Amino acid sequence: MTSGLASVTDADGRAWPVRPAADAALTLGDDERECLREVALDLATRHADRPTGLHLDDGDLMVDIKLRMLRGGPERLVQALTEFRYRSNADGALLIRNLPIDDPLPLTPHGGNFDDDWQGLRVSSMVQLAVMNILGDIISYADEKAGRIIQDVVPMPGAEKRQENSGSCFLELHTEDGFHPQRPRFISLLGLRPDQERTALTLASGIGRSLAALDGGTRTVLSRPLFHIRLASSFVGDREDLYAGPVPVLSGSPTDPDLCVDFHAMVSEDPEGRRALASLQRALLTHLVGHVLESGDLLIVDNDKAVHGRTGFTAQYDGHDRWLRRTFAVPDLRRSTADRLPRSHVHRPIFRTDPDGLVTAGHPLRGPSVPE
Numbered sequence: 018m019t020s021g022l023a024s025v026t027d028a029d030g031r032a033w034p035v036r037p038a039a040d041a042a043l044t045l046g047d048d049e050r051e052c053l054r055e056v057a058l059d060l061a062t063r064h065a066d067r068p069t070g071l072h073l074d075d076g077d078l079m080v081d082i083k084l085r086m087l088r089g090g091p092e093r094l095v096q097a098l099t100e101f102r103y104r105s106n107a108d109g110a111l112l113i114r115n116l117p118i119d120d121p122l123p124l125t126p127h128g129g130n131f132d133d134d135w136q137g138l139r140v141s142s143m144v145q146l147a148v149m150n151i152l153g154d155i156i157s158y159a160d161e162k163a164g165r166i167i168q169d170v171v172p173m174p175g176a177e178k179r180q181e182n183s184g185s186c187f188l189e190l191h192t193e194d195g196f197h198p199q200r201p202r203f204i205s206l207l208g209l210r211p212d213q214e215r216t217a218l219t220l221a222s223g224i225g226r227s228l229a230a231l232d233g234g235t236r237t238v239l240s241r242p243l244f245h246i247r248l249a250s251s252f253v254g255d256r257e258d259l260y261a262g263p264v265p266v267l268s269g270s271p272t273d274p275d276l277c278v279d280f281h282a283m284v285s286e287d288p289e290g291r292r293a294l295a296s297l298q299r300a301l302l303t304h305l306v307g308h309v310l311e312s313g314d315l316l317i318v319d320n321d322k323a324v325h326g327r328t329g330f331t332a333q334y335d336g337h338d339r340w341l342r343r344t345f346a347v348p349d350l351r352r353s354t355a356d357r358l359p360r361s362h363v364h365r366p367i368f369r370t371d372p373d374g375l376v377t378a379g380h381p382l383r384g385p386s387v388p389e
């Protein structure tokens with residue numbers, strides 16, 4: 018990122034401008050924020066006996082949150098979420114500002130996860146779950162961050178250069194968990210604390226803005242199953258050679274397609290496939306929106322319509338580092354009934370480790386494979 022007008026610089030030194038996501042944000046009025054705080058505090062009180070160790074994983078809690086939000090939540094917010102759920106938008110991203118969060122905030126956890134009593138984050142936890150319950154059904158993955166329903170996104174010492182949310186270098190544009198049979202439809206990233214220099218721009222780019230820049234031949238190539246996605250290290254650790262696929266990048270409606278791509282982890286053995294991927298990357302970089310997530314800012318990404326990423330920043334590891342919290346939602350939790358315990362929203366592991374340490378897919382991964 019450079020100073021002045023925000024931009025992202027690619028590996029060839031070319032700068033790509035970033036439009037402010039805040040220009041199209043839904044900013045709650047202070048009365049709406051306080052109304053939502055009341056909803057959150059009421060929920061937190063009613064569920065105060067829920068232990069932290071369960072990561073708030075319970076279907077009855079989700080039902081209660083949804084009902085309370087529908088009955089008492091700010092109508093403008095519920096409406097905007099419902100419209101985004103049905104129609105998405107050209108950027109595939111919705112920024113909501115001035116949400117209530119906890120005051121005082123605990124220190125940013127240095128170990129990667131907030132494992133203190135969840136009541137220390139009762140307002141932000143209930144608000145984030147309330148928002149996501151309007152967009153769909155909350156889901157998390159046992160393979161990642163131990164299946165926590167709400168995951169912490171914090172920089173970790175030693176992970177600076179990793180293409181993971183624990184890193185602090187530029188995080189390449191990606192579809193979240195594109196290799197997973199039940200990948201999220203919506204991702205929410207709630208800002209609790211921005212990075213101290215305010216350089217960490219969370220980025221999104223929607224296929225709705227880029228499609229016109231792709232010629233017919235490129236669209237056809239991107240619609241063929243010519244691509245493999247390397248499994249995320251947050252799921253399989255240091256194994257670098259496990260891929261899902263082959264998958265297409267574009268699917269569904271030719272005029273309003275879904276997008277599944279990852280500019281760090283996706284490969285194609287086909288030269289046409291590689292060319293098409295490069296064209297798509299340029300088109301998506303041309304239409305970036307971005308925002309430094311401040312306390313109470315929530316970015317929702319439509320994971321079928323947009324990629325997301327983040328510019329680099331400097332972590333201090335002093336308890337005041339950048340801290341986001343992330344949740345996922347799918348359109349229909351029942352698609353994964355066989356992969357969850359009753360009432361649980363945690364998808365069982367799709368990988369297993371053999372006694373000799375080999376990681377294998379314990380679930381159909383849209384054709385797991387290791388490309389030559």
Ligand SMILES: O=C(O)CCC(=O)C(=O)O
Nearest residue numbers: 170182193219326327343
């Ligand atoms: O750090 C960010 O702003 C985004 C991180 C990310 O891609 C994720 O947590 O899925």
Ligand SMILES: [Fe+2]
Nearest residue numbers: 191192193325
């Ligand atoms: Fe991500």
